[in-house]
Amino acid sequence: MYNFEALMKIIHSASYPIEFGALSSSSFPAILEKDYASAKKVILVDENTHDYCLEYLLTHFEALKDAEIMLLPSGEENKVMEVCFQVWEALSEYKISRRDLIINLGGGLVSDMGGFIAALFKRGVNFIHIPTSLLAMVDASVGGKTGIDLGKYKNQIGVFADPLAIFVDPGFLTTLQDEEKLNGMAEMLKHGLIADSGHWNKLQNVSPLEMPLELIYDSVQIKNTIVSSDPRESGERKKLNFGHTFGHAFEGFLLGSENQVAHGHAVALGMLCEAYLSVEKGLLPTSDFLEIQACIRKNFPLLAFQEEDYPAIYELMLQDKKNHKSSVQCVLLKNIGEAVIDQPLSFTDVELGLNFLLRLVREK
Numbered sequence: 001m002y003n004f005e006a007l008m009k010i011i012h013s014a015s016y017p018i019e020f021g022a023l024s025s026s027s028f029p030a031i032l033e034k035d036y037a038s039a040k041k042v043i044l045v046d047e048n049t050h051d052y053c054l055e056y057l058l059t060h061f062e063a064l065k066d067a068e069i070m071l072l073p074s075g076e077e078n079k080v081m082e083v084c085f086q087v088w089e090a091l092s093e094y095k096i097s098r099r100d101l102i103i104n105l106g107g108g109l110v111s112d113m114g115g116f117i118a119a120l121f122k123r124g125v126n127f128i129h130i131p132t133s134l135l136a137m138v139d140a141s142v143g144g145k146t147g148i149d150l151g152k153y154k155n156q157i158g159v160f161a162d163p164l165a166i167f168v169d170p171g172f173l174t175t176l177q178d179e180e181k182l183n184g185m186a187e188m189l190k191h192g193l194i195a196d197s198g199h200w201n202k203l204q205n206v207s208p209l210e211m212p213l214e215l216i217y218d219s220v221q222i223k224n225t226i227v228s229s230d231p232r233e234s235g236e237r238k239k240l241n242f243g244h245t246f247g248h249a250f251e252g253f254l255l256g257s258e259n260q261v262a263h264g265h266a267v268a269l270g271m272l273c274e275a276y277l278s279v280e281k282g283l284l285p286t287s288d289f290l291e292i293q294a295c296i297r298k299n300f301p302l303l304a305f306q307e308e309d310y311p312a313i314y315e316l317m318l319q320d321k322k323n324h325k326s327s328v329q330c331v332l333l334k335n336i337g338e339a340v341i342d343q344p345l346s347f348t349d350v351e352l353g354l355n356f357l358l359r360l361v362r363e364k
Contacts, residue, residue, distance in 0.1 A: 009217060011224050014231060018142065018166040018224065020217055023130070024060055028167050031101075031128070032063035040100040041067040042091065044114040047074040049106040052175040053132050057105065067103075068094050072113060076263070077256055079109055079149045081157065087117050091125075098122050101164075107133035107180070108140035108263060112155065115146030119161035126164045132172040134184025134211065135264050138191070138219040141166050143227040143237075152252035153319045160232060168220065170213050181208050182299055183264025186243075188215065189295065190271060191222040194239045197337030204295060238341040241322055242331040243271030245345070246353060249316040250303060261303060268300040273353035277345070278332040280352060288336045297360070304361045305354055314350050 011018040019026045032041070041064055045054050050071055057064055070087055072078065096102075102125050104114030111129050118127035129141040147158020173181070185208035192200025199218055206212060223240065230237035247263070247270030254261050275292045278284035305313065314328075322329045328345040 011221055013142075013162075013224050014228050015162045016165050018168060018220060020168045020170075020213075020220075022171070023056075023167055023169040026167050026169075027165070028128075028130075029061060029063070031165065032061060036101045037063070040094065040096055041103060042070060042094070042096060042100065043067050043103045043105055044070050044072060044087070044110055044117070046072045046106050046110055048175075049110065049132050053105055053172055057103075057130075064103075068096075072106075072110060074109070076109065076149065076251065076260070079113055081148060081150075084113065084117050084120075084148060088121055091117075091121055096121070096125065098125055100125060102127040103130060104128065104141075104163075105130045105132060107131065107136045111136050111140040112145070112147050112158075115144075115161050115163065116148055116158055119146055119159050124161070127161075129163045129166045130172075131166070131168060133176060133180050134173060134216070135180070135187055136184075137168050137170070137173075137216060138184055139187040139223060141168075142220055142223050143240075144231065149252075149255075152255050152316060154248040154252055155321070156319070168216070170216060173211075178209055179262065179265075181211065183262050184208075185211065185299065186264035186268040186271075188219040190240070190242055190267065191219045193271065193275075193292065193333060193336055194242050194331070194339035195222050195226065195337060197335070200336055208299060235341070238322060239331055239339040241341075242333070242339055243267040243274055245317055245320055245322070245328065245330045246270035246273040246350075248320065249313045252316045253305075253309065253313050254303075259303070265300055268296050269303055269357065272296045273357055274330060275333055276356045277330070277349055277353050278334075281332065281343075283340065284333045284335065288333070291336065302357065302361050302364070305358060307358075310347075310351055310354055313354065314347050317345070317350065 009020045070090055102118045104110050118125045131137040131141040144160045144162040146161050147155035150156035226237055247267035250266040275289050279286055279289045317328045330343045330345045331339050331341050332343045333339055
């Protein structure tokens with residue numbers, strides 16, 4: 001499905017390379033065998049990548065034969081400080097120093113937590129991301145954001161910390177279930193909506209289950225360009241939060257319930273709500289909105305919220321990291337391919353967006 005040798009490219013960010021291609025043909029072996037030949041190596045995995053991805057690293061790279069393997073429990077509910085403490089204690093037991101290397105092999109949870117763990121341990125251990133999910137490849141591993149959740153508040157505790165390098169090997173995508181590919185596609189759709197209408201248009205004509213490598217590369221390029229212009233999210237980078245004001249609130253509200261929702265799915269429905277509000281506020285043409293709505297509804301199931309849930313969802317939005325002056329700040333759209341940042345949302349606005357979602361559910 002993926003011809004890895006056909007696309008060997010490197011994207012240079014401000015401080016680290018993002019390499020596309022077979023991991024064995026990248027600079028990864030040289031880093032292990034030369035730069036970190038005498039260093040201890042730690043591989044962080046979750047339960048899924050332990051079962052489906054780890055063996056490839058251990059059998060193809062001799063320099064990892066003595067690597068310490070640390071297992072993170074899967075699931076957003078485990079993206080918490082308690083798990084970080086357990087890993088830090090294990091790193092101490094293994095006498096890991098700042099000159100050693102941590103390799104984060106996994107999806108968004110491993111990228112977020114692994115980067116956070118490495119950045120804080122002894123004030124910083126070098127780390128590498130090897131994303132294994134589509135979402136981690138196009139979004140979570142890129143940009144230097146690390147973090148964990150605080151209760152129902154997404155990524156409430158974290159730091160900016162850049163990896164030594166990122167290695168995108170689409171061969172790992174063959175290990176994913178269909179739902180995980182859809183979750184990654186949500187972030188790719190976001191990149192098109194906020195910055196590149198051509199990318200959006202191309203995504204309309206492909207199956208998320210057979211995503212072309214070239215579009216994965218283009219999506220990472222879009223995010224990297226935005227991040228490189230604003231590494232610490234003081235302006236332009238805020239565009240990448242489109243769909244996340246509602247999406248993170250949906251995730252937090254449903255966390256631990258029988259209806260718990262994946263990040264990409266929540267962001268997709270968040271984009272639908274925020275696109276709707278863009279029309280209501282006179283920013284986005286109705287024709288663009290209808291196109292967005294058709295795409296999201298085709299690929300992502302709706303979630304049912306009741307009116308009595310609205311205050312709790314809004315309360316979660318009030319804790320969003322983008323807010324200032326006690327006001328919920330949101331990203332809205334002017335057109336497909338053009339976003340506007342720092343748009344304040346009142347409770348009435350949030351209610352309007354949730355009512356729209358609920359109306360769609362009831363019309364089914």
